[in-house]
Amino acid sequence: MPKDTAILDAALDLFETLSYGSTPVPLVAERAGVGAGTIYRYFPGKEGVVNALYQRWKQALAAAVVDGLDRSQPAALIFEGIWRRLCGFATANPAAFAFLETHHHGPYLDAGSRGIATDLDRSMAGLLAEWQRAGSVRAGDPQLLVAQVYGGLVGVTRAYRDRGTELPPDLADQTIEGAWNLLASPSNRRRS
Amino acid sequence: MPKDTAILDAALDLFETLSYGSTPVPLVAERAGVGAGTIYRYFPGKEGVVNALYQRWKQALAAAVVDGLDRSQPAALIFEGIWRRLCGFATANPAAFAFLETHHHGPYLDAGSRGIATDLDRSMAGLLAEWQRAGSVRAGDPQLLVAQVYGGLVGVTRAYRDRGTELPPDLADQTIEGAWNLLASPSNRRRS
Amino acid sequence: MPKDTAILDAALDLFETLSYGSTPVPLVAERAGVGAGTIYRYFPGKEGVVNALYQRWKQALAAAVVDGLDRSQPAALIFEGIWRRLCGFATANPAAFAFLETHHHGPYLDAGSRGIATDLDRSMAGLLAEWQRAGSVRAGDPQLLVAQVYGGLVGVTRAYRDRGTELPPDLADQTIEGAWNLLASPSNRRRS
Amino acid sequence: MPKDTAILDAALDLFETLSYGSTPVPLVAERAGVGAGTIYRYFPGKEGVVNALYQRWKQALAAAVVDGLDRSQPAALIFEGIWRRLCGFATANPAAFAFLETHHHGPYLDAGSRGIATDLDRSMAGLLAEWQRAGSVRAGDPQLLVAQVYGGLVGVTRAYRDRGTELPPDLADQTIEGAWNLLASPSNRRRS
DNA sequence: GATGAATGAGTTTTCATTCAT
DNA sequence: TATGAATGAAAACTCATTCAT
Numbered sequence: 050m051p052k053d054t055a056i057l058d059a060a061l062d063l064f065e066t067l068s069y070g071s072t073p074v075p076l077v078a079e080r081a082g083v084g085a086g087t088i089y090r091y092f093p094g095k096e097g098v099v100n101a102l103y104q105r106w107k108q109a110l111a112a113a114v115v116d117g118l119d120r121s122q123p124a125a126l127i128f129e130g131i132w133r134r135l136c137g138f139a140t141a142n143p144a145a146f147a148f149l150e151t152h153h154h155g156p157y158l159d160a161g162s163r164g165i166a167t168d169l170d171r172s173m174a175g176l177l178a179e180w181q182r183a184g185s186v187r188a189g190d191p192q193l194l195v196a197q198v199y200g201g202l203v204g205v206t207r208a209y210r211d212r213g214t215e216l217p218p219d220l221a222d223q224t225i226e227g228a229w230n231l232l233a234s235p236s237n238r239r240r241s
Numbered sequence: 242m243p244k245d246t247a248i249l250d251a252a253l254d255l256f257e258t259l260s261y262g263s264t265p266v267p268l269v270a271e272r273a274g275v276g277a278g279t280i281y282r283y284f285p286g287k288e289g290v291v292n293a294l295y296q297r298w299k300q301a302l303a304a305a306v307v308d309g310l311d312r313s314q315p316a317a318l319i320f321e322g323i324w325r326r327l328c329g330f331a332t333a334n335p336a337a338f339a340f341l342e343t344h345h346h347g348p349y350l351d352a353g354s355r356g357i358a359t360d361l362d363r364s365m366a367g368l369l370a371e372w373q374r375a376g377s378v379r380a381g382d383p384q385l386l387v388a389q390v391y392g393g394l395v396g397v398t399r400a401y402r403d404r405g406t407e408l409p410p411d412l413a414d415q416t417i418e419g420a421w422n423l424l425a426s427p428s429n430r431r432r433s
Numbered sequence: 434m435p436k437d438t439a440i441l442d443a444a445l446d447l448f449e450t451l452s453y454g455s456t457p458v459p460l461v462a463e464r465a466g467v468g469a470g471t472i473y474r475y476f477p478g479k480e481g482v483v484n485a486l487y488q489r490w491k492q493a494l495a496a497a498v499v500d501g502l503d504r505s506q507p508a509a510l511i512f513e514g515i516w517r518r519l520c521g522f523a524t525a526n527p528a529a530f531a532f533l534e535t536h537h538h539g540p541y542l543d544a545g546s547r548g549i550a551t552d553l554d555r556s557m558a559g560l561l562a563e564w565q566r567a568g569s570v571r572a573g574d575p576q577l578l579v580a581q582v583y584g585g586l587v588g589v590t591r592a593y594r595d596r597g598t599e600l601p602p603d604l605a606d607q608t609i610e611g612a613w614n615l616l617a618s619p620s621n622r623r624r625s
Numbered sequence: 626m627p628k629d630t631a632i633l634d635a636a637l638d639l640f641e642t643l644s645y646g647s648t649p650v651p652l653v654a655e656r657a658g659v660g661a662g663t664i665y666r667y668f669p670g671k672e673g674v675v676n677a678l679y680q681r682w683k684q685a686l687a688a689a690v691v692d693g694l695d696r697s698q699p700a701a702l703i704f705e706g707i708w709r710r711l712c713g714f715a716t717a718n719p720a721a722f723a724f725l726e727t728h729h730h731g732p733y734l735d736a737g738s739r740g741i742a743t744d745l746d747r748s749m750a751g752l753l754a755e756w757q758r759a760g761s762v763r764a765g766d767p768q769l770l771v772a773q774v775y776g777g778l779v780g781v782t783r784a785y786r787d788r789g790t791e792l793p794p795d796l797a798d799q800t801i802e803g804a805w806n807l808l809a810s811p812s813n814r815r816r817s
Numbered sequence: 818g819a820t821g822a823a824t825g826a827g828t829t830t831t832c833a834t835t836c837a838t
Numbered sequence: 839t840a841t842g843a844a845t846g847a848a849a850a851c852t853c854a855t856t857c858a859t
Contacts, residue, residue, distance in 0.1 A: 052844090068348055070262015074829060075846095084845040089830065151346060153399065154339075156260055167403075189415060196400035197393040197419055204392015205385050207345070211359075223381060227389055227423040230430070238422070238430060244819095265853055267821085276820035278856075287854065436823090452732055454646015458850060459825095468824040473851065535730060537783070538723075540644055551787075573799065577781050581803055584780015585773040591729070592772035595743075607765065611773050611807040614814070622806070622814065628840095649832055651842085660841035662835075671833065820859080828852070835845080 053091040055081040057105060060098050065144050069099055069155060096157045103152060103162045106145040111169045113138040124185035125229060125237060127176075132228055135199075136221035139206050143216050150203050170195060177232070187234040198228050245283040247273040249297060252290050257336050261291055261347060288349045295344060295354045298337040303361045305330040316377035317421060317429060319368075324420055327391075328413035331398050335408050342395050362387060369424070379426040390420050437475040439465040441489060444482050449528050453483055453539060480541045487536060487546045490529040495553045497522040508569035509613060509621060511560075516612055519583075520605035523590050527600050534587050554579060561616070571618040582612050629667040631657040633681060636674050641720050645675055645731060672733045679728060679738045682721040687745045689714040700761035701805060701813060703752075708804055711775075712797035715782050719792050726779050746771060753808070763810040774804050 059080035078085040139146040177191040251272035255264040270277040331338040369383040443464035462469040523530040561575040635656035639648040654661040715722040753767040
């Protein structure tokens with residue numbers, strides 16, 4: 050494994066377990082199997098590590114959600130596709146998904162990291178706005194709807210984490226109905 | 242203002258702005274208008290401050306949600322009452338509401354703090370379970386439903402925060418329909 | 434002794450013995466009889482210490498040279514007065530005098546420190562320019578003459594230092610003739 | 626250019642700009658156009674580099690001063706020859722000349738380097754002692770006289786450096802009168 | 818009780834040096 | 839022989855906590 054990847058993986062684990070503030074850099078190094086100084090060859094400093102980590106996973110999340118989406122389908126089906134990808138991503142990378150939420154407001158995140166986060170939100174809001182015009186999604190500020198439905202998924206993953214349980218493979222099945230009904234206009238709601 | 246309150250208020254502000262890890266205790270003291278040593282007369286240490294802060298606000302939130310709830314009404318109305326109280330609390334105490342979420346997983350929280358958090362979740366889940374038995378809420382693990390709907394509110398408050406906008410007075414109106422439809426069984430859904 | 438003075442005195446000793454670059458801050462603290470952290474209460478950092486030290490002694494030197502100078506006397510006598518003050522300062526504070534020279538070009542000196550150094554040079558050059566107009570000092574760029582004659586004193590103090598000998602009380606007597614003849618116009622030279 | 630010369634040249638530049646203490650070895654290597662490890666093939670370490678540098682230039686200075694000196698001339702003329710050589714050396718190698726002064730007291734200089742420095746001083750002092758016996762130079766400790774007159778030259782080169790100006794080609798003309806008058810016995814002084 | 822100057826343990830970071838290639 | 843990535847020892851600096859006033 051390349052050293053920068055090893056460092057980011059170690060940092061992800063430790064930042065989630067101990068929090069960013071109380072993870073000493075040498076501990077990240079040890080966990081990554083490299084010398085403490087090596088971290089500074091790959092990243093400009095501790096903040097550089099969090100930001101690289103945040104951007105890496107936020108981009109991975111964005112890619113996972115958007116890649117290969119068939120936009121010709123009805124809204125409910127496209128949404129289901131997105132939701133399944135989101136849940137799949139969270140299940141496959143629970144620590145990374147949690148990390149993205151926990152550190153969303155970290156004062157150590159730089160403009161680049163914040164920018165990536167905003168981009169994803171905006172493109173989702175754009176999709177919702179289309180569906181609102183088509184009548185399949187109810188009225189309301191699309192960015193807030195995205196925030197509410199996405200926040201719901203975050204809440205569920207947190208609940209599993211609080212319980213000490215892994216995210217289940219059928220996470221999407223458990224949550225899709227609530228998620229879609231939160232958004233859908235009356236005639237487009239799910240019945241089962 | 243009593244000194245312990247002044248200290249907690251200052252800590253709330255600073256922990257939200259700078260994060261717990263990078264807020265020096267002397268800065269909290271300065272902001273609170275007391276000497277650095279004084280903090281140690283009222284709290285056992287920095288961790289004591291976060292925990293007191295967390296418990297204070299989590300209890301305030303629980304009280305705000307539950308107090309004076311009329312349980313004889315139909316589920317949809319009770320839920321609306323709870324939701325309005327929740328939104329009212331978040332609007333009135335946005336920093337505290339954000340703090341509770343941001344620090345939910347802090348490794349510095351002690352058993353007492355975690356316990357309070359769990360209690361509130363559980364009592365909400367109990368209510369939902371009742372409503373499931375009565376047919377007004379759809380099937381599913383009640384704790385996860387609570388987590389999903391509550392996570393939605395957290396998501397919306399974050400979105401406002403990201404925008405740099407205050408939470409609006411009609412926050413509940415904006416979000417209640419989505420929130421209830423996320424939970425409700427088909428025949429109990431809101432139409433507008 | 435006030436702590437900041439103790440710190441500066443310890444720093445002076447150590448910077449002269451070990452050089453600025455190889456003096457660890459904790460060693461300065463130990464020598465000053467304070468904790469390592471205390472240095473950062475009084476100075477913004479290691480560079481803050483050198484700069485404070487430089488400014489303190491450069492100002493002391495300027496004061497020692499200029500204070501109570503009787504400008505109504507003939508040039509040769511005024512110069513002798515200045516020279517005796519300079520030599521007296523160097524003899525009384527040999528480490529400080531050496532420090533000022535050794536660190537004159539240190540890249541860690543800030544604008545404030547450089548400014549003080551320049552001020553003293555300029556006021557001496559102004560005096561020389563007067564004497565040139567009066568015919569008692571030979572022609573030439575006054576700033577360079579100041580640099581040459583002052584450099585001579587620095588050279589002599591270095592020579593004593595290299596020998597491991599203290600500066601002698603009659604340093605001025607040993608050097609005044611050469612110093613003045615370096616500057617004087619032919620008819621004003623010293624004969625003994 | 627041979628690699629060891631490239632390394633020494635790079636080191637000279639950097640040590641003068643950044644000081645010895647804050648010049649990283651890898652930066653010297655980069656500037657010299659070699660790999661960091663290569664420096665350790667030519668020198669035993671960073672201290673080895675400064676010492677080689679010091680000795681190289683101190684020897685070059687000694688050679689420049691002494692080579693081809695016609696000792697049969699009168700003292701004033703021999704001195705003028707030496708002074709012109711000194712000034713020529715400083716003008717041709719200003720960084721090296723400054724380096725020799727700046728690092729004169731560096732605690733990283735070894736016995737070899739200090740020895741070379743002392744040798745040059747002593748041979749100059751010997752010359753002065755001869756001239757004292759012949760009556761052309763005034764009385765006084767010859768080593769101190771050497772130190773004073775040489776210090777004057779150092780002071781002047783510093784002054785140019787402080788101004789950000791290159792040393793002028795007529796440096797010797799500007800300074801020879803002062804230098805010789807500092808040393809000369811009354812009847813041997815220069816008149817213009 | 819209240820203070821805040823002082824501390825030193827624990828951070829982040831740098832960089833001379835090594836050694837596998 | 840030359841390299842430069844990797845290292846870890848040592849540096850600068852921060853800050854939770856104490857305690858004399």
